[in-house]
Amino acid sequence: MPMAKKWIPAVLIGALGLLALPACGGKGDLEDPGSTSRLTGLKFARKSGGEGFYVKRYREMPPAPGLVFIEGGTFHMGGTEKDLDYEHNALVRQMTVASFYMDETEVPNVEYKQFLFYVQKDSGDQKAQLLYPDTNVWFREMAYNDPYVRYYFQHEGYHMYPVVGVNWHQAREFAAWRTAIVNKQLTDRDPEAILYPDYRLPTEAEWEYAARAGYEQELYPWEGRSLRDMKGRFRVNFKRGRGDYAGRSNKGGSLLYEGLNDAYMIPAPVKAFYPNDFGLYNMAGNVAEWTEDTYRVLNYEDAEDFNPHRRRGKVELDQFQYDDEYDPKTSLLYSPKALAQAGQEGGGGGVWPDLGADAAKVYRGGSWADIAYYVTCGARRYLHADSASATVGFRCAMVRVGRPF
Template identity: 30%
Template structure:
């Protein structure tokens, strides 16, 4: 009887593991749950049923999402009233382990310089627009000239956070990084030739969205690149494809979004809610489904020095400790840096993320407003959505930016920057085709939504477009233009009636820096800065959305 029970239980276990038809069960591995049809491609439709969970892309660490109180600070000495506590929920995401370093940024600059030589008049604006502003180190009553020359490029600073980068430049770095990582994936998977990574030219560039939407147009339409990898060659040989049929059957020759091979998301700047949540790292003060007390800093406790026996008294971050005191007395009690510090100089927080307090303040994606509108949304909060769509040409295909159609923009400080580069799909604002009778969005640009648009101002109903002098935020309006001879004309707003610096072109910055006092180390503090300007204590890190399950491992009750 005992032997029978063991055999019986073993059979049940085997049936469960193999998911075979034991007792009326069904195997849905290769068949549709809806129709019962085969989904392996035999009938035309193919569904990827075997795939692994999303891995962290290069440089990123996983942050499991959840609820937290955003904007809660212990003190408000600035009396800004912009830290009103509100409960938010953040989806799981990935964030850079460290700030983007000089070495990482120089890698992009080298690539841009090779692909778009600045000595070529046609491309000069691309490289010049990507170079950080090294003059941010100058101080009218301080000597920092060696920093202007060496901080970005000297090898000793390669692992220091990059500074002098505007919000616009940080966004472009994220876009560049996405394309380079995905291109390497295609090379490693055998879809693109191995030597392609070092052979990019202005007319043959890889762009992720172009590849996924119109693979025949990527690399300038060069078919020998998009199908030049070993995998593509093997697929064609295996099927016995004839040369004349190459353009009629492309099944398996290009990676699709459905294949799950390329990054499921793009590198981007973290939202303010994501950054604050990742900086807090509340896991260590959690008990069941509640947080015990509150953490003032990314580390445990209420102090900026370590209380551990072995490291008692050591600094936990790099920040300004008082007038003329940027690191402490030289020796054991010094924080190890007078300006920025090398990445990973201090211990990471509970998520494994470094330098979320001190070192440099960081750009986040959000447009700044004094109030976080949690009454309208408390899930993945973000202000700054500008919805676009792919531009479709007369031939019905997406329009790809060429070397002759690069869009440049003159910033408020007079600098020229490339808004598009060759290989990208041209973007246009969404219109009535996407917004008509929708309840979730009704316009392309939502930066002003419920705070600055016509519906939220006292001039509601006066006109479709508000008079410039009837704006909710009466910020300066500097104008920059270029005349027919290419000369930049700067017109500074000299009005003495302006009441604020807030507008749609300022972005939130988070975290204290080496120039800041202790108060700014609290992750809930927030400030803003023009998106086209830079500072010597302001850097950034990238993030990426988590696609799929909320957590990386299954959960089980503790008791």
């Protein structure tokens, strides 16, 4: 009988051990090819340059600098506010987005200045000048915005404020340079290091999925429809109404959220307000953000339902300059002299690639100068790819390779 008592626990322990075998291997074993081919029996080489096939061992890398992991999934993409302009350009549709990474914050001035420094150092003044933000986006004929024209990008006091005046092409150039710099640091330490995928602009679907942060049909990147938190503090930098960018001062001595609405008349520092549940700052308000997608009104109806992305589209851009329209002569890089030298008689091609009908690019998120309607998760607008604005900045994204969780 004593033997039986010892035998029963032993069997149970053995059985539990067998059940646990798959779990013991962990997620990594599913992606480890091992040292020998399972299909041919040939051994994999341990070093590159040998006679056998070399399999580089992969260990999951931490997020690349500046990025936050966004676990993908299914969500309802599209507007959840009344379509005041009757554009019907954000119809609700169920989509699935693969896991990816996104910048924790909008790209601040200081990071873009660093980019220009190294471009100038490596490629010369001409290319650096081409990539310099258009500071004249602040200029208004009937407003004294001259200090922002002069100081917003250049002055040290605005280091951590989001860069604006950057067009779609410039934002993509920054992402490409950032990829090269980050990966060069890896290969400098180890010539055979596994590299990070490319930094890039997020797709529209990625941007909206990240903004919603799991809140399916909410208006804003947080739970509930209030623009204030439980303590009455504003969650977002936006324009409350005509002429009201920050609220009334409390005898000139206001602290943040005390006396003023959101306390900022222009863009705020990139971490000025609380992040959403994914840990992303200012996915509503502050500055709107470029996405990778070409604008098309009915994009949601004919786009793929897995990782939707509009590479091409068609939209009429006329001579009148409104929020959603474009006049070539107001383009950042419009240059009659350059066009004449290139043998062109018109158009807004400038020095950037001519995208033709695909030149209208989507920007999302609303800004410091927008009313609440435009800081909702589903609001869509567009701007010509070589245009820039004092209300539009950007952040980068990156695909996640391997397992999605």
